[in-house]
Amino acid sequence: MEHIDFSLVDWSRAQFALTAMYHWLFVPLTLGLSFIVAFMETLYVRTGNPEWKRITKFWMTIFGINFAIGVATGIILEFEFGTNWSNYSWFVGDIFGAPLAIEGIMAFFLESTFIAVMFFGWNKVSKKFHLLSTWLVAFGSNLSALWILVANAWMQNPVGMKFNPDTARNEMVNFWEVLFSPVAINKFLHTISSGYVLASVFVIGVSAWYLLKNREHLFAKRSIIVAAVFGLVTSLFVVLTGDGSARNMAQHQPMKFAAMENLYVGQQNAPLVAIGILKENVKEAAHKKQDFRFMIEIPNMLSYMAFLDPNAYVPGIQDLVHGNPEHQILSYKEKSEKGKIAITSLAEYKNAKKTGNDSLANAALVKFEENYKYFGYGYYEGRELHELVPSVPTTFYSFRVMVGLGFHFMLLFFVVLVLTLKDKIAKNKWVLYTALWSIPLAYIASELGWVVAEVGRQPWVIQDILPTIAAVSQLQPTSVQITFWMFFLIFTALLIAEIKIMTKQIKKGPGEDAPSNESASANN
Amino acid sequence: MIFRKIFSFYYTGFRSMTVGKNLWVIILIKLFVLFAILRLFFFHDFLNSKFTSENDKSNYVIEQLTK
Numbered sequence: 001m002e003h004i005d006f007s008l009v010d011w012s013r014a015q016f017a018l019t020a021m022y023h024w025l026f027v028p029l030t031l032g033l034s035f036i037v038a039f040m041e042t043l044y045v046r047t048g049n050p051e052w053k054r055i056t057k058f059w060m061t062i063f064g065i066n067f068a069i070g071v072a073t074g075i076i077l078e079f080e081f082g083t084n085w086s087n088y089s090w091f092v093g094d095i096f097g098a099p100l101a102i103e104g105i106m107a108f109f110l111e112s113t114f115i116a117v118m119f120f121g122w123n124k125v126s127k128k129f130h131l132l133s134t135w136l137v138a139f140g141s142n143l144s145a146l147w148i149l150v151a152n153a154w155m156q157n158p159v160g161m162k163f164n165p166d167t168a169r170n171e172m173v174n175f176w177e178v179l180f181s182p183v184a185i186n187k188f189l190h191t192i193s194s195g196y197v198l199a200s201v202f203v204i205g206v207s208a209w210y211l212l213k214n215r216e217h218l219f220a221k222r223s224i225i226v227a228a229v230f231g232l233v234t235s236l237f238v239v240l241t242g243d244g245s246a247r248n249m250a251q252h253q254p255m256k257f258a259a260m261e262n263l264y265v266g267q268q269n270a271p272l273v274a275i276g277i278l279k280e281n282v283k284e285a286a287h288k289k290q291d292f293r294f295m296i297e298i299p300n301m302l303s304y305m306a307f308l309d310p311n312a313y314v315p316g317i318q319d320l321v322h323g324n325p326e327h328q329i330l331s332y333k334e335k336s337e338k339g340k341i342a343i344t345s346l347a348e349y350k351n352a353k354k355t356g357n358d359s360l361a362n363a364a365l366v367k368f369e370e371n372y373k374y375f376g377y378g379y380y381e382g383r384e385l386h387e388l389v390p391s392v393p394t395t396f397y398s399f400r401v402m403v404g405l406g407f408h409f410m411l412l413f414f415v416v417l418v419l420t421l422k423d424k425i426a427k428n429k430w431v432l433y434t435a436l437w438s439i440p441l442a443y444i445a446s447e448l449g450w451v452v453a454e455v456g457r458q459p460w461v462i463q464d465i466l467p468t469i470a471a472v473s474q475l476q477p478t479s480v481q482i483t484f485w486m487f488f489l490i491f492t493a494l495l496i497a498e499i500k501i502m503t504k505q506i507k508k509g510p511g512e513d514a515p516s517n518e519s520a521s522a523n524n
Numbered sequence: 525m526i527f528r529k530i531f532s533f534y535y536t537g538f539r540s541m542t543v544g545k546n547l548w549v550i551i552l553i554k555l556f557v558l559f560a561i562l563r564l565f566f567f568h569d570f571l572n573s574k575f576t577s578e579n580d581k582s583n584y585v586i587e588q589l590t591k
Contacts, residue, residue: 120537
């Protein structure tokens, strides 16, 4: 990489971040609300109480609005793979191909078929079949998320593949290793359960608004109970899978883990900074230790979080950059030299193949395979090694705000559940206002989760193997800038449309759906 | 007969929509913008637009990765 156009790399990254973050505004509510609606309809079918049907139909309409506005927003990411990240797309083609093809087929058959039954099928199919369709929509939308998250997890921990030097593509050698890697399992469960928490906060917040307006008391209280129970249970999954993700990170992405903790000097019995304020951004001086203005620590917790051992050694940023022979950690300089050997050997291999010199090709291939796991570091040979350190303040603060909000939501679920069961929720205005204002906070927490995951792993597109500077297409930066602003306008328009349609529907309320009027469509 | 039932199911479903009609308009506009404008004019597949054979594409990517 002699000539790197950083404005191209930065604009391509910015465009991908923009589209992914906008796309993610729609996804978690779909994931969580589909299950909440399924639980509500189950209560309707079990009790026969028409109020549950009214509740189900209202939240189903909200689900439909979110689904319709959000649908296909993820396709733009696939456009960007082919246009802005063509080297990467080619490099990973076979790994992404299978999961995304399965997603397409599954999403089409499960969602498009059963969503129609869910919305059009009231009183046209049996209650049980309708309920089954609602559950299948919930499972289908969550399974769709599985495949894209498996692909993302593979980028964080590339397993089950082998690089083919003749085609420059990674080829899948073990589908099950890709699907069931601990990183993929934790990523999937953590992401979908965070979506459930967001949806629970959303339902509670909207229900709180009805109570503040002194409207729809029974509807609001029942919605709160279902959402609070669902939110509490799934919050525990978020904590458990987050804990698993931290261990995966410590093992496979130690730099992300160190940056997330602002840990510059590795240590045994490492404490976890529960709350902290950093003094300055020292990305330009990664070798220097960054101090805290203020912090509250939990002794030994970081070592335990990373390796389930309070005495374990957790490497810091300095150890990873400069190496630590005592703990068998190679320096980035050593890794970049090995990476450079891999890159050079690949070029030698191709040239030898072209000239028909098989013995030279075989020797180059052996050298390449020996050093392939450091391939990506080769692009940093002779460059400033701080480029391999992600933004410490961004990952540090994003993680803490996300976790802090997660605990706020757990407390909120507990408080609203207790108050609703005691029939005191309508009188506690401050709880209702807190619930209402927690809706945007849930979206912030959800987005910050992705910021930790994706900013924290920079500069890698594929961990240790392909950095952004090698993955990007050689385009004009201005063309990426133009499409960046186009996406910004399109997504903002979609978001405004979503908020307007949704608030209109919420203001309208669940409406009447008395048993005598059961033939009314779900789509009103 | 089964196809007529399926058609009738969807037909009456779509006809009875209220909010859903606006949503379908948004979906159709969105799909038009995505596929007929963005995909067609702005998001060409970089490698497909430069090369026709798989071999040429792989040679180009290797050249990019090793230069």
